[in-house]
Amino acid sequence: EAGVVQSPRYKIIEKKQPVAFWCNPISGHNTLYWYRQNLGQGPELLIRYENEEAVDDSQLPKDRFSAERLKGVDSTLKIQPAELGDSAVYLCASSNKTKYYNEQFFGPGTRLTVL
């Protein structure tokens, strides 16, 4: 079974430029997460989708960040315009809800460097 796929793996841009990240979750997983991991820190949730609905986007900086999951499968996270402080690893994860907990499977991440 294929894992969570993310692309690109690395991206270097100049500040004020736009950037987009793509994620394809594990087949059949209805929940999709985007996390941001700053250097030396643990990941922090940006947005969570249940199918195509964004059910938790309270930590998403909506002035510059946007996300979509139009058909409830793959998802795109966009930053426009990027700032220096956006340099981080952007992680996508997916899960299939179980009775007790929803184990999340992570992709390899996209490392963004903003110059």
Added chain:
Amino acid sequence: GDSVTQMEGPVTLSEEAFLTINCTYTATGYPSLFWYVQYPGEGLQLLLKATKADDKGSNKGFEATYRKETTSFHLEKGSVQVSDSAVYFCALIDHGSRRALTFGSGTRLQVQP
């Protein structure tokens, strides 16, 4: 809000040494607890989990026990190997609230031959 506190690294050990990485948590509800591992150049992988008090999660020789009275979930391994060198993250899910993982800041383990 929910939070996870881990001991700072790096932790440097010799092969076959005993490992403990401390983790304590704060949660408004009744969380499930996890340890994730991130090997160099790879994504986060679930190492072990525990869903209720006194549960012991175990995998690959690592163990952690869910201690509700001390709000702790310390990771232990009796004999570490060079291949265990990685960053370890303690995390929780509070089922009553956000249903997303809250992570600690990670602890880097370096095992020397």
